[in-house]
Amino acid sequence: MTDDYYPWGGEFAICSRQGCVAVVILNVQYTPPPSVAIYGPLRTENIGIEKIIANTISNPWIRFLVLCGEDIRGHRSGSSLIALHKNGIDSNHRIIHAPGAIPYIENLKEEAIKRFQTQLSIIDLIGEKEKEKIDAVIGECIKKSPQSFGEPYIAIRLKPQTTVTLTDNRALHSKIIIDYLGKVKKRGA
Amino acid sequence: MFSFTKEQKVFDISGLTIGGQPGMYPTVLFGGLFFKGEPDFDDAKRHLQTSYEHSKRTGVPVIPDFFIRKVEYIEPILSFIEKVVPKKHPFSIDIIEPSIKIQTLEQLGSRKLLPRTIYNSIHIGMTKEENDALRTYTPEAAIVVAFNPKDKSPDGKIEVLENGAHLLEFGLLDIARRIGIEKLLIDTAALAPGENSGAAIAALPVIKEEYGLPTGCAIHNVVEKSRWLNDFPFAKKTVDVASNNAIPLFGGDYAIFGPIENVELVVPLIAWQDILVSEYTENYFGISPVASHPRRKLLK
Numbered sequence: 068m069t070d071d072y073y074p075w076g077g078e079f080a081i082c083s084r085q086g087c088v089a090v091v092i093l094n095v096q097y098t099p100p101p102s103v104a105i106y107g108p109l110r111t112e113n114i115g116i117e118k119i120i121a122n123t124i125s126n127p128w129i130r131f132l133v134l135c136g137e138d139i140r141g142h143r144s145g146s147s148l149i150a151l152h153k154n155g156i157d158s159n160h161r162i163i164h165a166p167g168a169i170p171y172i173e174n175l176k177e178e179a180i181k182r183f184q185t186q187l188s189i190i191d192l193i194g195e196k197e198k199e200k201i202d203a204v205i206g207e208c209i210k211k212s213p214q215s216f217g218e219p220y221i222a223i224r225l226k227p228q229t230t231v232t233l234t235d236n237r238a239l240h241s242k243i244i245i246d247y248l249g250k251v252k253k254r255g256a
Numbered sequence: 257m258f259s260f261t262k263e264q265k266v267f268d269i270s271g272l273t274i275g276g277q278p279g280m281y282p283t284v285l286f287g288g289l290f291f292k293g294e295p296d297f298d299d300a301k302r303h304l305q306t307s308y309e310h311s312k313r314t315g316v317p318v319i320p321d322f323f324i325r326k327v328e329y330i331e332p333i334l335s336f337i338e339k340v341v342p343k344k345h346p347f348s349i350d351i352i353e354p355s356i357k358i359q360t361l362e363q364l365g366s367r368k369l370l371p372r373t374i375y376n377s378i379h380i381g382m383t384k385e386e387n388d389a390l391r392t393y394t395p396e397a398a399i400v401v402a403f404n405p406k407d408k409s410p411d412g413k414i415e416v417l418e419n420g421a422h423l424l425e426f427g428l429l430d431i432a433r434r435i436g437i438e439k440l441l442i443d444t445a446a447l448a449p450g451e452n453s454g455a456a457i458a459a460l461p462v463i464k465e466e467y468g469l470p471t472g473c474a475i476h477n478v479v480e481k482s483r484w485l486n487d488f489p490f491a492k493k494t495v496d497v498a499s500n501n502a503i504p505l506f507g508g509d510y511a512i513f514g515p516i517e518n519v520e521l522v523v524p525l526i527a528w529q530d531i532l533v534s535e536y537t538e539n540y541f542g543i544s545p546v547a548s549h550p551r552r553k554l555l556k
Contacts, residue, residue, distance in 0.1 A: 078483055113405045114405065114447070114448075142352065167381075168353070168354070169380055169403065171380070171405045172405075173404075174405070240458055240459075242414075242465070243461060243462055245461075249258045249259060250258070250259050251260045251261060251464075252261045253261065253465050
């Protein structure tokens with residue numbers, strides 16, 4: 068879903084508008100209490116992480132990011148997200164010391180990552196699968212009732228709906244030409 | 257339905273033929289085993305037998321794609337391959353964790369299985385250790401995944417193959433060839449809905465015209481990630497199976513169709529699609545299907 072507060076659509080669920088907790092659900096069947104701001108699954112160590120950053124820094128009320136459940140095997144998405152919060156990215160946009168297979172952040176500016184690092188505190192419950200324990204930690208975060216971080220940070224804006232008028236005869240892609248029978252040729256070759 | 261101007265490479269991988277102009281060779285299928293839980297070898301054996309029977313009847317080859325999730329599964333899965341996969345038949349190994357990839361390569365080497373191995377896969381996350389292991393234990397063929405996290409369009413996919421898209425020193429094709437793997441199958445990296453999922457299909461003819469290499473993808477992953485389909489349980493499997501049709505239709509050479517349990521549905525579907533493609537491409541482009549093609553096997 069998409070929402071004004073959360074610019075990058077996805078599988079997340081929105082709960083309390085001014086909740087201070089976002090919950091990242093790894094490999095576990097768990098539904099957080101309605102007092103959290105937002106929750107959803109994390110699968111990949113690249114685009115998945117980017118979505119979480121974009122959709123947490125866009126709501127300045129969110130100050131805690133709780134990760135729970137077993138980490139995603141191979142992708143190690145949860146641990147890679149924690150590595151990003153701790154270490155940032157290198158000059159190739161790779162998350163420093165991330166254990167995931169392809170831990171690259173390519174669609175966000177460094178400023179967005181810095182904002183994520185300062186706005187949010189990470190609560191590492193990776194490996195924890197018991198609902199009562201996770202609920203209790205979330206409850207403790209909410210009790211702290213932190214202030215809003217200020218203005219929303221919109222890291223990504225999805226393109227608005229547009230009507231495209233095709234003025235040339237490109238078929239499928241600009242690199243190739245397909246004639247009326249289906250013969251493919253490289254454009255300009 | 258297409259025909260390409262660029263010469264299309266055809267690879268023989270342990271007796272299996274892949275690539276070429278659309279309509280010449282049957283589309284190759286990769287069916288996955290052991291995605292979840294403990295490996296169930298009896299179940300896997302049954303599915304493999306069904307796969308080979310369906311291949312024999314239709315001409316559509318099925319390659320078992322063994323997912324190895326844990327170090328302790330390497331030994332039993334490779335032993336299973338030695339015992340159950342017919343001698344000289346190719347298979348692929350699908351592993352995410354680099355350390356498990358390296359250990360599996362070592363064991364494939366010691367068991368002399370590398371000439372039958374399709375390595376799934378080489379991508380931008382390859383570690384130096386994995387690269388070193390591949391140089392020592394070089395598989396017969398490899399799937400090269402054109403995933404570019406920055407640019408998910410066909411151009412971005414070509415960029416990562418060509419020059420590494422500033423994420424790597426060299427392009428993925430160059431890296432694979434420097435390792436010594438010449439039989440490269442390009443995977444156009446199907447992504448989730450909302451992440452330019454259609455680019456994986458559109459990239460098939462673009463990449464084939466660019467490189468002439470066998471090209472395909474795991475388009476069924478897009479279906480798996482289409483959560484809204486959970487509200488249509490009756491249709492979900494049909495959509496999952498049918499998604500594979502787009503690959504031969506757009507000139508692709510292979511489909512990684514997900515769990516091998518679906519083989520009885522996917523093989524006839526692809527045979528049907530291959531016949532459709534072959535009838536057109538022979539008529540208009542003079543591409544004659546090989547003797548093992550479904551059109552030759554099923555239309556008497």
